[in-house]
Structure formats: C-alpha cells, structure tokens
Amino acid sequence: MSASHGGSTVGSALVKRGLADMLRGGVIMDVVNPEQAKIAEDAGAVAVMALERVPSDIRRDGGVARMSDPQMIKDIQAAVTIPVMAKARIGHFAEAQILQALDVDYVDESEVLTPADEENHIDKWAFTVPFVCGATNLGEALRRIGEGACLIRSKGEAGTGNVVEAVRHLRTINAQMRRLASADASELFALAKDLQAPLPLVQEVAETGHLPVPLFCAGGISTPADASLVLQLGAEAVFVGSGIFKSEDPVRMANAIVEATTHYSDAAVVAKVSTGLGSAMRGAETSTLETRLAERGW
Amino acid sequence: MRVGVLALQGDVREHVAMLHEVGVTATTVQRPEQLDNLDGLIMPGGESTAIAHLLGTSGLREPLAQRMAQGLAILGTCAGLILLSTTVIDGRLDQWSYAALDVAVRRNGYGRQTASFETELDVVGVGMVPGVFIRAPRIDSVGPGVDVLARHDHGDGLHPVLVRQGAVWGASFHPELTKDTRVHRLFLDSI
Numbered sequence: 001m002s003a004s005h006g007g008s009t010v011g012s013a014l015v016k017r018g019l020a021d022m023l024r025g026g027v028i029m030d031v032v033n034p035e036q037a038k039i040a041e042d043a044g045a046v047a048v049m050a051l052e053r054v055p056s057d058i059r060r061d062g063g064v065a066r067m068s069d070p071q072m073i074k075d076i077q078a079a080v081t082i083p084v085m086a087k088a089r090i091g092h093f094a095e096a097q098i099l100q101a102l103d104v105d106y107v108d109e110s111e112v113l114t115p116a117d118e119e120n121h122i123d124k125w126a127f128t129v130p131f132v133c134g135a136t137n138l139g140e141a142l143r144r145i146g147e148g149a150c151l152i153r154s155k156g157e158a159g160t161g162n163v164v165e166a167v168r169h170l171r172t173i174n175a176q177m178r179r180l181a182s183a184d185a186s187e188l189f190a191l192a193k194d195l196q197a198p199l200p201l202v203q204e205v206a207e208t209g210h211l212p213v214p215l216f217c218a219g220g221i222s223t224p225a226d227a228s229l230v231l232q233l234g235a236e237a238v239f240v241g242s243g244i245f246k247s248e249d250p251v252r253m254a255n256a257i258v259e260a261t262t263h264y265s266d267a268a269v270v271a272k273v274s275t276g277l278g279s280a281m282r283g284a285e286t287s288t289l290e291t292r293l294a295e296r297g298w
Numbered sequence: 299m300r301v302g303v304l305a306l307q308g309d310v311r312e313h314v315a316m317l318h319e320v321g322v323t324a325t326t327v328q329r330p331e332q333l334d335n336l337d338g339l340i341m342p343g344g345e346s347t348a349i350a351h352l353l354g355t356s357g358l359r360e361p362l363a364q365r366m367a368q369g370l371a372i373l374g375t376c377a378g379l380i381l382l383s384t385t386v387i388d389g390r391l392d393q394w395s396y397a398a399l400d401v402a403v404r405r406n407g408y409g410r411q412t413a414s415f416e417t418e419l420d421v422v423g424v425g426m427v428p429g430v431f432i433r434a435p436r437i438d439s440v441g442p443g444v445d446v447l448a449r450h451d452h453g454d455g456l457h458p459v460l461v462r463q464g465a466v467w468g469a470s471f472h473p474e475l476t477k478d479t480r481v482h483r484l485f486l487d488s489i
Contacts (some may be wrong), residue, residue: 008415008452015414018432018475022343022376025307041390044351046307046344081390081405082345083433105411105433128412255355262306262352263328 003128013150016130019083019105020151020214023047023237027227027258028216030054030241033072034079040244043254047083047105049239050076055112055159056242056281059291065113067095073102085132090297091117093126100129106151108132109144111296112158112241121297124148134218136169136294138176139195142205145213146198152211154235155294156219159242161283163220163229165294170217170233180206219294222247222280224260224273231264248278299489301338302327306352308344308377312474316482330361338371338489341378343432343472346405347390349377366398371465373485379403379468380435387438398466400441401458407436408452419471421448421460424480429459429471437461437470447484462488 003010026046031037037048052068053061067088077084083105088095090109095116099107109122111134124131125148134155135141141152154173156166176195183191183206192202204212217235221227222243230238238261247253256273263269286292303313305326317324317340327333339362341349353359366372374382385402386393408415411433419429429450437458440446448460450470459470460481465488473481 008417010413010415012416014430014475015416015432018430018472019411019414021309021312021475022345022432024309024311024344025305026345026348041347042351044307044348044355046348081388082347083411100412103410103412130411258348258351259355262356266328 011128016150017213019130020132023083023216024214025262026237027254027261028085028237028239029244029254030239031076031245034075036245036250037076037080037084039251040254041080041082043251044258045082045254046237047085048076048080049085049087049108049241050104051087054242054245055293056161056246057159058112059159067092067098067113070098070102073099073104077103087113088122089113090115091120091122093122096122096127096129096131100127104129106130106132109149110134111155111293115296121147132216134294134297135173137172138180138205139197140297141173141211141215142195142197142201145201145211150213151216152213153216153218153239155297156217156221157286157289158219158293160220160286160289161222161243161246161281162286163222163226165286166217166219166221166230167233169219169294170230170235173215174234177205177209177211181209221257222283224256224270224277227257227260228264228267228270231261237261242281246281252277253280299337299486300325300335301340301486301489302332302336303340303342304349304378306344306356306358307348308342309472309474310342312472313340313342313375316474316479320479320483320486322486327358328356330357333358333361333365336365336370338373338486339365341372341374341381342474343376343378346377346380347393350381350394363396366396366466369465371485371489372398373467373469373482374399375469375472375474376432376434379470380405382466382468384441399461399463399468400444401461401468402438403435403470404438405435406433407438408434417450419448419450419459421481421484423447424484427473427478427480428476430475431471434470
C-alpha cells in the first residue's frame with residue numbers, strides 16, 4: 001500500500017523492491033538473539049532474520065511454529081544498524097500486521113513456520129512493509145509476485161544443511177524463464193496456464209528474461225562453496241539459516257560465507273576462506289525427512 | 299573515460315546500466331589493481347557496514363583512500379555517501395568512513411524501511427528529477443567547502459540531499475533506481 005504526504009510517497013513498489021536491490025550480493029543471516037545479530041553484523045551481513053528458533057531446531061522440536069515474540073524482535077532491532085526481517089506464517093496477515101507495526105524492514109511469509117491458511121497467501125499489496133516469499137518454481141514465484149511480493153527466494157529445504165533442494169529450485173526457475181524467453185507471443189497464453197501464473201507477469205519475464213523482482217536463494221546453504229554455487233546458478237544474494245550458528249565456529253563461518261558471496265566467481269578467494277573453517281552444520285539427507293517444508297505454500 | 303563501480307555488495311548492476319545508457323563503459327571493482335587507470339568511481343547503494351567490512355577484507359580500503367587523496371572523481375549514493383562522509387551519526391561504534399566529503403550524515407535518518415519514500419527533487423542545473431530514498435542517510439550538516447546541489451523538505455525544513463566537494467559527490471537518494479540519467483550525466487560531465 002502506498003501513501004502520499006507532502007509530495008513524498010511511502011510503500012510504493014519502487015521503494016519496496018529498492019531495499020531488495022540494496023541487499024544484492026549480500027548474506028542475510030538467521031539470528032535468535034541480539035548477540036548473534038551483532039556477530040552477523042560484524043561479519044558483514046546485509047540484514048538479519050530475527051526468529052526464535054532456527055529451522056533445524058524447528059524441525060527437531062516439532063509443534064506449531066509461529067511469529068517470534070515482539071520483544072525479541074525489538075531487542076535485535078536495538079542491537080544492530082542493518083535491516084531486520086522477521087517471519088510470518090503463510091496466510092497469517094495478522095502476524096504480518098504486527099510485524100509492520102513493529103517496523104521490521106522486510107516480512108518473510110515463510111514455509112518454515114506452520115501455515116495458517118491452506119488456500120490463501122497474504123495480500124501483500126495491502127502493506128507498506130515489503131514481503132519476501134519462497135518459491136520452488138517459476139509459477140509459484142510469479143503467483144507470489146502477483147500477490148505483491150517484492151523479493152523471491154528459492155525455498156530449498158530449510159534446516160537440513162543440504163543444498164540439493166535449493167539447487168533444484170534455482171535451476172527449475174531459471175530453466176522455466178529460459179523457456180519463456182524463447183517462446184513466441186502466441187505460446188505465452190498456454191505457458192501461463194501451465195505455470196498457473198498471471199499472464200502479464202509471464203509476458204514480462206518472456207520480454208526481460210528475468211523476474212521483475214530480485215531472486216535470492218535460501219534453504220540448506222551451509223558452506224562458502226554452497227554460497228558460490230548458488231550465486232553462479234543465478235541467485236543474487238543468499239539467506240543462511242541454521243548454517244552459521246549450528247556450525248563449529250559461527251564467527252569464522254559467517255565471515256567466510258560473506259566473503260565467498262562477494263567473490264563467488266573467484267575460486268581462489270572461496271578456497272582461501274574455506275580453509276580450516278571447522279565443521280559445517282551436520283545436516284540431513286532430504287530423502288529421509290518426515291516434513292518437507294518446501295511443500296508448504298502453493 | 300573509464301569509470302568503475304565498486305562491486306562488493308549492493309545495487310551495482312543499476313549503476314553499470316546507467317553508465318551504459320549514457321555511453322560510458324563501466325568496469326566493476328573488486329580488487330585493488332582494478333582501481334588503476336580509472337577516471338571516476340561510483341560507490342553504490344547497499345549496506346554501508348557490509349561494504350565497509352568488504353573494503354577491508356578485499357584489500358581495497360587503503361588503495362582507495364590513496365586514489366581519493368589523488369583527486370579521483372567519486373559519486374557515492376546512499377551507503378556510498380555514508381562511506382565518503384566525515385561524520386557518521388547513529389552508526390556502529392566502530393564505523394569508519396573516508397572523510398572525503400565534509401558532511402555529517404545520520405544513518406537511517408528518515409527512519410526504517412516503512413518510512414522509505416519517493417519524491418521529486420530540484421537539482422541545480424538539471425531541474426526536477428525523481429528521488430528514491432531507501433532507509434536513506436540524512437545529511438544533518440555540511441562544511442564550508444561543500445556545494446549543495448539539491449534539497450528536500452521532509453516536513454521539517456529544507457536540508458541537503460545531493461552535495462559536492464570538489465571531485466567528490468554524495469547523494470542520499472538513488473538516481474540509479476530510476477530511468478533518469480541526468481544526475482549521472484552531471485557527475486560525469488565534471489570529470
């Protein structure tokens with residue numbers, strides 16, 4: 001929702017997407033307290049995601065995962081100068097309203113939390129705060145953008161430390177965009193139907209060759225090499241959840257992933273920062289998981 | 299003319315596209331040797347703490363300071379302005395900056411993201427241009443050698459948003475996020 005006062009407009013698509021543009025080439029880190037938020041900022045994170053439990057703990061603990069306690073979000077906002085994001089459940093617009101009232105910088109309508117609505121996502125156009133949403137394919141990404149998302153992240157499989165799903169989702173989105181770019185105008189109607197995506201957005205991707213909003217990567221990134229991989233596959237920035245604070249040496253891991261993200265195409269730099277890092281988070285084989293978070297949202 | 303865009307983090311692509319649009323070949327800068335032979339440099343928007351950190355780890359911090367001392371023309375937008383300023387208010391306790399532009403900036407001086415805004419700005423010698431402010435730094439004061447090229451009234455009086463001190467230019471806003479190339483042209487014409 002945009003609003004004008006005295007010649008200035010807040011909440012426009014340009015200023016919402018603009019913050020995502022500023023985060024490009026950076027690392028957004030999951031943090032559960034102000035101390036972790038400081039470590040993230042010290043290491044060069046471009047933003048932090050404030051949540052009560054990182055995805056691997058949500059996975060372990062089970063139960064309903066909800067929006068974080070506002071006090072915890074406020075404490076993290078007070079601790080750092082970089083943007084603070086927070087998660088709302090899919091479809092839970094009241095949680096999103098609370099996060100907007102708390103003045104968070106981005107709301108993640110996230111499959112990592114337990115969905116609140118199995119049919120509808122949040123009407124994100126109704127908000128001044130911008131939203132990021134996950135996607136496993138192009139149709140899902142364009143449906144979220146149609147609902148007002150200003151940033152898309154490939155979902156991956158959060159909390160596993162396994163990058164395989166993130167790679168699958170990025171490759172799928174990119175392959176489907178290439179298909180649109182090579183289609184002729186009359187094919188786009190049927191392709192929009194197959195993708196179950198709004199036709200104007202399908203036509204826009206066919207014209208430009210990329211999403212109308214930035215595309216970041218999330219879910220399973222746990223080493224500098226993982227960051228380099230997904231950036232080379234076309235992600236413009238990375239979200240790292242459990243991968244930092246579940247590793248043996250979070251400070252070094254955070255620094256290393258930040259540097260690998262900036263210099264992702266320079267293997268000598270990625271090799272240097274990968275050296276002697278200690279062990280990454282333990283991780284899980286995704287084929288044995290009981291709950292596939294990426295299947296939440298549609 | 300060879301103009302670089304500091305490419306450690308942030309909206310590098312938009313600046314490169316702006317330069318391309320006005321017929322200037324841009325080079326991206328990630329390593330010290332890439333500063334050689336540049337006539338100008340753009341420091342993009344992004345997170346100033348992250349870019350400052352990466353200037354250190356990439357070995358660019360000192361070589362860039364030397365090029366500034368030699369008079370390299372520089373345009374900093376948003377985070378770039380913060381990094382060029384003499385005084386940074388509301389930053390991290392250990393926040394450093396190049397002190398190449400005699401201004402005091404307040405980080406997130408207009409508020410957090412929900413206060414980010416678009417407006418129109420009257421730029422000296424150019425006319426009305428779109429101004430996009432994203433968690434923008436606010437220029438609280440300028441030193442005697444600083445020219446103010448645009449001001450904005452955010453409901454509490456006019457204050458500078460585009461400034462120049464010799465070869466060093468700073469903008470609180472993001473001309474690169476719009477299709478209007480005139481602020482970039484103004485900077486390039488000065489080189």
